[in-house]
Amino acid sequence: MAPRKRCPVCRSKQWHKEPSSGLIACSEGHILQNYRNETNELQPGEAGPHAVRKRTLKSNREKATPKGADERLYHGNRGRYFYFECLQLILRHQIAVLVERWALPAEFEVVCRDLWALNLSLLRDPPPPEPYLASQDADADADPPASASPPKREGPLGFDEDPKSDEDPKSEDDAEDEDEETEEAENDPHLDELLAENSASESSSSEEDDVDGDAKKSKSMPKSKKKRLGLHAYERPASTLAVIVVACWTLRIPILYRDLTRLIESYELPHLEAVRILPPTMLVHLTKYNIRALSPPIAPSAQVLHHLASTLAGRIYASFGVATPEANAAPILWRVVTQCLGGTPTLYKLTKRLSNVLGLPLTLHHSLAPPLQRVKQWDPERHRNDNVAPELAFAAAGIIVLKMVYGLDGKERLPADGEDPACDMPRIDEYLGLLRRLKDEDGLIQFDPATEMAIEDLSDDTVDEYLAFCERALVGPGNDVLDRYFPYPEIETGNGTSAAKGITLGLRRTRMQDAEEEAVLRPGDEYTQCDGSEMPDACAAVVGRAAGWVGVREEYLVGVVLGYERRIWRYWIRERTSRGQK
16 A cells, blocks of 8 residues: 655645635644635637536447348337328228128128228327328429438338437537546555545536526426327227228127137138238338237127227217217127026016117217206216227116026025016026037037136047148148149038027926915025125126126126116106105
């Protein structure tokens, strides 16, 4: 360790820095000579080339510039416009598949085209015009000014990012170190520490002044909102499915959301890995972010599809006055009763009557339905569950009817009159067995991702169907060389409705009460509400079957059922009050 310098007056080795003046002094107060603390206080613009720069600490590492970037990839506005072109092509393929599979009329494509144009015009950030043609037109009209601003840096999904405007020009140069020190200071490390602390305090004070100035400027200037990166919900591939749903409602086609999700999960409707249907001339211009956006990993749920379609219909009605007609309720109700609940025409009539009592609007958006009559000022204009999917509303109404007939709480209910509609319903134990068979067959035929299957439990026909499904999902269309030259008979896959055809014919009718039986409940007695936390086995089986068939969570379906039950209770109170009963 180098010897510490002594004070030439008192011979002390203890040094410190004066906080007021910044001078170096010993323990007795003697000032260290040959040390000066100079400060240049110049007005802006008076400093010459001899001015000394302050020492700054910065990293000399420069940002790596991308080398060998692919010029074929489209970025910015051109990439965003090209993304919507690919999305529109996917929509055209989806329309072609549905027209061929469902035998839809030719007007379906026209309606989808108009709705797609309205959807693009209603986006928060509508797609720009074709950038190349727009730039050509602009160049033909006038030359760009010489003082044009440099192009903005592009984000990962085609959005522009503004460059920093408050960038310090001094930060671009490397800082210079001050190496003019005396030999005495070099021999004393304690003095070096004090000098370094002094220089650090000066730089920190100047930085605090700069920070205070920037803070004042930021308070005086309004804060600009940060631009949102990524795609909006109505710009993703699921928006094409919402357009298809609204088009089906416009043409009064009784479509269910499960019809689209089943076609998507079976890879018959282009949605998963949809980039495979794009031509190679378009794929070369897609960035990895756009490819990822065009390839959703899973199919959208029924709730997501209904939310997108409902919002699109509501915005079209609010902006352009184009109203979407009501749902074609009769076919939808029949499919829910027969395929979902495995019911009979009696259950169909009871569910239809109860739906009329509930006043289900059956519109795609609640704004398309007339508001409720407001007796008091605080009365609502619509019910809470008026904006649910029609099949979900009918399934909830059917569950309430089944609870009225069977109870579904473990207690037996038998009709006492031959004219009771419960006499035409099957027995409760046989009916629950029917629901289990319907659920098992739907899972095996459709290869539902949520259904676990063991390969040793599958039959030969089911294995052949699964191999055909894997070929369609993994290989995709286009590799039809073997089918063209060596045709193989196609395997007809089921649609999940074979279990509901004729299976209810063998069920026995509910028996009537005997005269000797005492204290037997009748249908409609002791109605029990199930909140979803602790449901009886019979009620849980019916709710699970309906939720899986519709494509929603059981908790969501239970909430809709509870809302409808409270609505029926209010209706029953009003009816008894109007009749003068207590």
